[in-house]
Amino acid sequence: MKVVVCVKQVPDTKGGVKFNPDGTLDRAAMLTIMNPDDKAGLEAALRLKDQYGAEVTVVTMGLPKAEEVLREALAMGADKGILVTDRVLGGADTWATSQTLAGAIRNLEYDLIITGRQAIDGDTAQVGPQISEHLGIPVISYAQNIKIEGDSVIVERQYDDRYHVLKAKMPCLITALAELNEPRYMTPGGIFDAYKAEITTWGRADLKDVEDSNLGLKGSPTQIARASDKVRKGKGEKVSLDASESVEYIMNKLKEKHVI
Numbered sequence: 001m002k003v004v005v006c007v008k009q010v011p012d013t014k015g016g017v018k019f020n021p022d023g024t025l026d027r028a029a030m031l032t033i034m035n036p037d038d039k040a041g042l043e044a045a046l047r048l049k050d051q052y053g054a055e056v057t058v059v060t061m062g063l064p065k066a067e068e069v070l071r072e073a074l075a076m077g078a079d080k081g082i083l084v085t086d087r088v089l090g091g092a093d094t095w096a097t098s099q100t101l102a103g104a105i106r107n108l109e110y111d112l113i114i115t116g117r118q119a120i121d122g123d124t125a126q127v128g129p130q131i132s133e134h135l136g137i138p139v140i141s142y143a144q145n146i147k148i149e150g151d152s153v154i155v156e157r158q159y160d161d162r163y164h165v166l167k168a169k170m171p172c173l174i175t176a177l178a179e180l181n182e183p184r185y186m187t188p189g190g191i192f193d194a195y196k197a198e199i200t201t202w203g204r205a206d207l208k209d210v211e212d213s214n215l216g217l218k219g220s221p222t223q224i225a226r227a228s229d230k231v232r233k234g235k236g237e238k239v240s241l242d243a244s245e246s247v248e249y250i251m252n253k254l255k256e257k258h259v260i
């Protein structure tokens with residue numbers, strides 16, 4: 001069984017968020033981590049490796065620095081790391097990102113593709129389902145439990161106050177929630193091996209069946225027009241009224257602000 005896991009290197013927001021003058025994230029200037037949902041997806045893949053002897057390949061698209069998340073994945077137990085990096089891929093929105101990742105994955109054999117539900121920086125939760133669409137395979141999103149039965153996968157999909165149990169024939173794509181499991185730590189031996197391991201690096205020329213018009217900033221149907229910090233909360237106000245007047249006062253305020 002072959003599993004491909006898409007892992008994104010994201011800014012660790014604890015270290016503060018920095019923007020370029022054009023409104024895009026200044027990724028090079030921020031501390032980075034493996035996206036939490038992706039780490040759970042990777043852990044799920046590694047459990048399939050422990051249970052069924054699956055081969056786990058980790059793919060990331062990003063700056064050359066994104067190689068760090070691949071080495072982290074290898075130190076956790078993944079078998080192969082593929083970095084997709086090229087100047088022409090920069091500034092991609094979710095459409096161009098998913099086209100790029102699908103173009104890379106077309107070179108690989110896979111039974112299962114696992115992505116995170118969403119990345120904590122872009123936060124769109126679009127890339128996983130879009131990859132499945134480009135590859136023409138089913139998608140099950142919001143996985144909180146994954147089981148394999150013969151040539152099918154059975155997934156509990158989180159849904160508001162309940163979950164759905166869905167079964168799909170492989171190959172298929174699953175988007176994983178951080179709640180799926182508790183990811184394992186890297187092992188010391190794994191860290192040494194991961195430092196020495198060879199990472200495969202692919203550029204534009206290695207992407208299969210993708211048009212130039214679907215890649216990078218130029219191939220992105222959406223563009224960031226403006227980025228700004230959150231609006232700070234007001235100072236608040238203190239009023240002294242009796243109980244029923246207070247209720248009326250608060251209700252009027254909520255109506256004024258169209259909250260109710």
Ligand SMILES: Cc1cc2nc3c(=O)[nH]c(=O)nc-3n(C[C@H](O)[C@H](O)[C@H](O)COP(=O)(O)OP(=O)(O)OC[C@H]3O[C@@H](n4cnc5c(N)ncnc54)[C@H](O)[C@@H]3O)c2cc1C
Nearest residue numbers: 061091092093094115116118119122123124125126127222
């Ligand atoms: C309108 C718009 C314009 C943008 N323009 C820019 C820009 O100019 N410059 C810029 O730097 N960013 C830009 N971004 C952000 C960038 O497009 C997103 O980071 C990227 O498309 C992935 O989307 P996401 O982070 O929302 O991922 P999600 O859809 O939330 O991610 C879901 C899952 O897909 C996988 N995944 C996502 N991205 C990758 C990746 N790169 N490698 C491997 N796996 C991945 C992961 O498993 C992840 O958990 C833009 C975003 C939008 C919405």
